[in-house]
Structure formats: structure tokens, C-alpha cells
Amino acid sequence: MSTPFTTVAGVTVDTRHWIGGERVASAGTFTDTSPIDGAVIGEIARGTEAEAAAAVAAAKAAFPGWAATPRAERARVLHAIADGVEKRLEELAVVETTDNGALLRSHRRGVMPRVAHNFRFFADWLLRLDHEDFETRGHTNHVSWDPAGPCVLITPWNAPLMLATWKVAPALAAGDTVVLKPAEWSPLTASLLADIAAEAGLPAGVLNVVQGYGSEIGDVLTSHPDVRRISFTGSVPTAQRIAASAAARLTPLSLELGGKSPLLVFADADLDLAVDLAVEQYDNAGQVCLAGTRLLVEETVAAEFTRRFVDKAARLRQGDPRDEATDIGPTIHPRQLEKIDGFVQRALAAGARAVVGGHRRDGQYYAPTLLTDVAQDSEIVQEEVFGPVLTLQTFADEDEAVRLANGTRFGLAATVVTGDPARAERVTARLVAGTVWVNCFFVRDLQAPFGGSRQSGVGREGGTWSFDFYCDLKNTVTAPKGWQDHG
Known part of the structure; x- marks a missing residue:
């Protein structure tokens, strides 16, 4: 040396x-x-x-x-x-x-x-x-x-x-x-x-x-x-x-x-809270194992949720992480950037729609991305991207929400946003996850067990x-x- x-x-x-x-x-x-x-x-x-x-x-x-x-x-x-x-x-x-x-x-x-x-x-x-x-x-x-x-x-x-x-x-x-x-x-x-x-x-x-x-x-x-x-x-x-x-x-x-964690938003949820929690999943340029990258939104509020999400995501500042005003920094390595973009481009080619982002920026920066029109069995829904890429799917009722949420090989975490305590109790009991947050995200105490189920x-x-x-x-x-x- x-x-x-x-x-x-x-x-x-x-x-x-x-x-x-x-x-x-x-x-x-x-x-x-x-x-x-x-x-x-x-x-x-x-x-x-x-x-x-x-x-x-x-x-x-x-x-x-x-x-x-x-x-x-x-x-x-x-x-x-x-x-x-x-x-x-x-x-x-x-x-x-x-x-x-x-x-x-x-x-x-x-x-x-x-x-x-x-x-x-x-x-x-x-x-x-x-x-x-x-x-x-x-x-x-x-x-x-x-x-x-x-x-x-x-x-x-x-x-x-x-x-x-x-x-x-x-x-x-x-x-x-x-x-x-x-x-x-x-x-x-x-x-x-x-x-x-x-x-x-x-x-x-x-x-x-x-x-x-x-x-x-x-x-x-x-x-x-x-x-x-x-x-x-x-x-x-x-x-x-x-x-x-x-x-x-x-x-x-x-x-x-790895994780492919769901974030479930029910129609009785505080939508502003739900949007805040969803946009928070872009933290650390999406390079967080616990991130709720699969947004599952009850169909009756999906349009309004999406409108508010797009508006809030547009205000995020991406750039030099040493700047106090920056919200999202770069991806860790050129190889990781290639991997992220590969996932997104294959999803777009398969029929997904980029409501937000969907492309690279200069250097090792990837635009915060939200993809809709994605199938449950698609690669972008099933595999961990580990970048600032979220998907949005809708559900009609609790049963469908739980089915979609549990419908991957992972089981690290889940987030549930609802205004009904009884619903929260019912749904969380059925979710396969090591950690479940209700109306919050990333609250961690070292006294609590941390780890994942399945793979x-x-x-x-x-x-x-x-x-x-x-x-x-x-x-x-x-x-x-x-x-x-x-x-």
C-alpha cells in the first residue's frame, strides 16, 4: 500500500x-x-x-x-x-x-x-x-x-x-x-x-x-x-x-x-398521515430493508391518495447529502444504480406506469419513483429493489389487502394506516411480518425483537x-x- x-x-x-x-x-x-x-x-x-x-x-x-x-x-x-x-x-x-x-x-x-x-x-x-x-x-x-x-x-x-x-x-x-x-x-x-x-x-x-x-x-x-x-x-x-x-x-x-414490505392504507385512514408515511419510504434513497415499498391503498381513496402523494413527492429535494436542505441523496454505487434502473425499465416495458420519476438523474442519483399498473406476480412487486422505487396497488376489502400484503416470499415489516382500532387489530394479526407499525413508521426500541419471517x-x-x-x-x-x- x-x-x-x-x-x-x-x-x-x-x-x-x-x-x-x-x-x-x-x-x-x-x-x-x-x-x-x-x-x-x-x-x-x-x-x-x-x-x-x-x-x-x-x-x-x-x-x-x-x-x-x-x-x-x-x-x-x-x-x-x-x-x-x-x-x-x-x-x-x-x-x-x-x-x-x-x-x-x-x-x-x-x-x-x-x-x-x-x-x-x-x-x-x-x-x-x-x-x-x-x-x-x-x-x-x-x-x-x-x-x-x-x-x-x-x-x-x-x-x-x-x-x-x-x-x-x-x-x-x-x-x-x-x-x-x-x-x-x-x-x-x-x-x-x-x-x-x-x-x-x-x-x-x-x-x-x-x-x-x-x-x-x-x-x-x-x-x-x-x-x-x-x-x-x-x-x-x-x-x-x-x-x-x-x-x-x-x-x-x-x-x-431482504424485505418487500407493504404499507396498507384503508379508506378510514388520515390520508395526510398516510401520504407522509408513504413518502418517508424514500428515506436514504430507498436503501432501507424495512421500507414499505408496496403501497396498498383501498380503491375508494386511491385517486385522492395518489394526487396528494404526487404533490408531496414533487417537493422533495434530491442532491448533495451534506446540504441540510437535501431530502434524498445518491445511491451507494454505480452497480446499485444499474440494478435499480433495470428493475424500473423492465417494469415499464411490462406495462407499468411511472406516476413519479422512473429515470436516472446525473451521477449516482435516481429519481424518486412511483409505479402503478403493476401485477401482483410481477418482478417489481415480488423482488427487493433497494432504491427509491415504490409501487401502488389497490384493494377492495380487508381480505384482499391481507392477501396482497402477504403475497411475497418476504416478511420483514408492514405498516397499517387506519382510523379504526378494531380493524388495526384484525389486520395486524393476519400479517406475516417481524415488525408491524400502525399509523407510524420506523419506531424502534432495542427492547423489542427485530427480525424477519419467511425469507x-x-x-x-x-x-x-x-x-x-x-x-x-x-x-x-x-x-x-x-x-x-x-x-
């Missing part, structure tokens, strides 16, 4: 791996570019099988000491990491905006504060993690959460640091050690996290960061005999490859995968569910008698 550092908006970022408490270079690099303008950000260490194996070895070596660290001390270190995130919040925000193109105002006000909260929440939850002892025929049952071992965490590019720390924080709190593999399209804040964790006093080898392409190092990480847990957020095809790799050793998996995932994250995954649960049964007198 010509230089092990790059400077982003005045912030110095080390572009090498972080393994065993040290910076480690690779023979090769890959180029990281900004979606804002296509400019080269830096040359990033391109991990090989050797670096991946070294990271697992470092995590294995560090595991006994970290697992034996008292809960209170682990919690203290996690709070210190949160302190470091808050201290460097502005730096993290500007680096991540440059790297993945999401709005700077969102990073400052919501995303990076949530990163710190992830560490604080799981630190505090660790200290209250408990199961009341219970008796069986006079025998005492005691449930405990034992650290499982080294974990491989593979994270996506759409909210790089927040989604990484959803996994890193509970894994560290549980007493596990971590090999973090960030997405190659947005690797920089993972490197900064390594610095912050080291400054907070996290022992060497407890957190390792390996950069590179999943096709080159993924199998080493996911099939390694010393890895005890694998958590992945991303696409279904990649998850299938990871699952196949992990299967030989029966390594437990947590998979948060949207395996397992749940959040609260005790995270510890259930990152730990080996043990039940110790003690007889009421039989102790020897050692007096």
Missing part, C-alpha cells in the same frame, strides 16, 4: 485491518469511492484468507480473558466506547456521509447518537440479564448465559456503523470476541470504531476488523472451525451461501435479510433475544440434599 491512511473531510482514517490490537496491511487494496460525486476516497486494505484467519485466531486467543471479565467491567468498557462515539460524533457523521451517501443531518441527529445508544443499551441490559430460579420437585433450576466464543459479524453498506453496532455491542456485552467484516462499499467507520474501542480500553483481539470482498474472504470466516456464531445482514442469495458454508459445522446463524431472516435481535443468540444458555439443576459437611 502506498499509504495506510486517507483523509475524509479533515478526518484521518486508517485504511488497514485491525487484528489483535494492531494495524495490519495487505498486499493488495481496493478502491473506495464516494457516491456523492464518484471521487476516490482511499485505497483500502484488501483482505486475503491469511488476514481473515489471523483475525479469527486473534479473537480465539482473546476470548478466555474477555469471557472471564466480570459483567460490570464489560459494561464499563461498552459505556466507554459509547463515550468515544459521542466525542467523535461529528467525525463519524461526515466520514459515513462521504462513504455511503446518506444524509449528513440524519447522521448527526439520529444515526450516530443511536450508535452510542447501542453500546449503552446492551451494557445496561447485561447488568439486568437474569432469569428467576425455579423449582422442579424440590430441585433448583438456575439459568445462565455463557459466552459462546468468537463471532463473525458481516454487515451491510446502507447504515454501516449503526447496523454493525447492533451486532458488535451485544456480542461484546455477552462476553464474546468479534471479527467484523464491513461492506466493501462503505468500510471507513468500522475502522474508526476500532480506534474508538481501543481508546476505550477494549483488550486486544476482542474486536477485529477485516476489510475486503466477501467472495475472497467470506468462506474462511463462515466455515472456520473456531467461529461459534455468525450474524449477517444483507441479501438472501448471500445468506444462502453463508448458511451453506456454516452448515458443515452447524455454526448458529442470525440472518436479517426475510432467521432469528431475532434486541434485548434478551440478542443474548440468547450470542450466548450458550445453560440450566443448572441442583438437588436439595446431598452436600457433604466440609465444616
Whole structure:
């Protein structure tokens, strides 16, 4: 490598791996570019099988000491990491905006504060993690959460640091050690996290960061005999490859995968609220797994809903995400832009109508798009686009609404907009989804289980569910008698 550092908006970022408490270079690099303008950000260490194996070895070596660290001390270190995130919040925000193109105002006000909260929440939850002892025929049952071992965490590019720390924080709190593999399209804040964790006093080898392409190092990480847990957020095809790799050793998996979530609008809904929630699905240029990209609107109000939607969408400002006035930034990468446009153009060729957008803009920007006249079995309705593209279908009654809503292979989330509490209860009970919002969207609490049904995932994250995954649960049964007198 010509230089092990790059400077982003005045912030110095080390572009090498972080393994065993040290910076480690690779023979090769890959180029990281900004979606804002296509400019080269830096040359990033391109991990090989050797670096991946070294990271697992470092995590294995560090595991006994970290697992034996008292809960209170682990919690203290996690709070210190949160302190470091808050201290460097502005730096993290500007680096991540440059790297993945999401709005700077969102990073400052919501995303990076949530990163710190992830560490604080799981630190505090660790200290209250408990199961009341219970008796069986006079025998005492005691449930405990034992650290499982080294974990491989593979994270996506759409909210790089927040989604990484959803996994890193509970894994560290549980007493596990971590090999973090960030997405190659947005690797920089993972490197900064390594610095912050080291400054907070996290022992060497407890957190390792390996950069590179999943096709080159993924199998080493996911099939390694010393890895005890694998958590992945991303696409279904990649998850299938990871699952196949992990299967030989029966390594437990947590998979948060794609979505094709419905947003149901009933005739008794507050239409202004419904339109606000629908337009909100363009957040992060539609690169949100939870986004309600399938608008299902009761036919008696569909025309009025569409009119209001078009009017509100026309007021969105798309442009440089560093500008406070911008509502929608760019797509992450030229390949993603091609994928989005391919979906839209095939839909238009098949008879869909673009009520809003339907085309590229300069650079890596795709116009917010709403397509109507789409069939339930069409590609644009069935497959995840992961861009600022929504479809609109109508329904006649609750039964049809539920049938359409459940009519894909996914089941990540759903949103219901109605003015009738009884209807909300009926409909939500019938929806296949890991999370359902009623008259709101994206209200997330780390106490709640998060994950998907069907091909949207395996397992749940959040609260005790995270510890259930990152730990080996043990039940110790003690007889009421039989102790020897050692007096």
C-alpha cells in the first residue's frame, strides 16, 4: 500500500485491518469511492484468507480473558466506547456521509447518537440479564448465559456503523470476541470504531476488523472451525451461501435479510398521515430493508391518495447529502444504480406506469419513483429493489389487502394506516411480518425483537433475544440434599 491512511473531510482514517490490537496491511487494496460525486476516497486494505484467519485466531486467543471479565467491567468498557462515539460524533457523521451517501443531518441527529445508544443499551441490559430460579420437585433450576466464543459479524453498506453496532455491542456485552467484516462499499467507520474501542480500553483481539470482498474472504470466516456464531445482514442469495458454508459445522446463524414490505392504507385512514408515511419510504434513497415499498391503498381513496402523494413527492429535494436542505441523496454505487434502473425499465416495458420519476438523474442519483399498473406476480412487486422505487396497488376489502400484503416470499415489516382500532387489530394479526407499525413508521426500541419471517431472516435481535443468540444458555439443576459437611 502506498499509504495506510486517507483523509475524509479533515478526518484521518486508517485504511488497514485491525487484528489483535494492531494495524495490519495487505498486499493488495481496493478502491473506495464516494457516491456523492464518484471521487476516490482511499485505497483500502484488501483482505486475503491469511488476514481473515489471523483475525479469527486473534479473537480465539482473546476470548478466555474477555469471557472471564466480570459483567460490570464489560459494561464499563461498552459505556466507554459509547463515550468515544459521542466525542467523535461529528467525525463519524461526515466520514459515513462521504462513504455511503446518506444524509449528513440524519447522521448527526439520529444515526450516530443511536450508535452510542447501542453500546449503552446492551451494557445496561447485561447488568439486568437474569432469569428467576425455579423449582422442579424440590430441585433448583438456575439459568445462565455463557459466552459462546468468537463471532463473525458481516454487515451491510446502507447504515454501516449503526447496523454493525447492533451486532458488535451485544456480542461484546455477552462476553464474546468479534471479527467484523464491513461492506466493501462503505468500510471507513468500522475502522474508526476500532480506534474508538481501543481508546476505550477494549483488550486486544476482542474486536477485529477485516476489510475486503466477501467472495475472497467470506468462506474462511463462515466455515472456520473456531467461529461459534455468525450474524449477517444483507441479501438472501448471500445468506444462502453463508448458511451453506456454516452448515458443515452447524455454526448458529442470525440472518436479517431482504424485505418487500407493504404499507396498507384503508379508506378510514388520515390520508395526510398516510401520504407522509408513504413518502418517508424514500428515506436514504430507498436503501432501507424495512421500507414499505408496496403501497396498498383501498380503491375508494386511491385517486385522492395518489394526487396528494404526487404533490408531496414533487417537493422533495434530491442532491448533495451534506446540504441540510437535501431530502434524498445518491445511491451507494454505480452497480446499485444499474440494478435499480433495470428493475424500473423492465417494469415499464411490462406495462407499468411511472406516476413519479422512473429515470436516472446525473451521477449516482435516481429519481424518486412511483409505479402503478403493476401485477401482483410481477418482478417489481415480488423482488427487493433497494432504491427509491415504490409501487401502488389497490384493494377492495380487508381480505384482499391481507392477501396482497402477504403475497411475497418476504416478511420483514408492514405498516397499517387506519382510523379504526378494531380493524388495526384484525389486520395486524393476519400479517406475516417481524415488525408491524400502525399509523407510524420506523419506531424502534432495542427492547423489542427485530427480525424477519419467511425469507426475510432467521432469528431475532434486541434485548434478551440478542443474548440468547450470542450466548450458550445453560440450566443448572441442583438437588436439595446431598452436600457433604466440609465444616
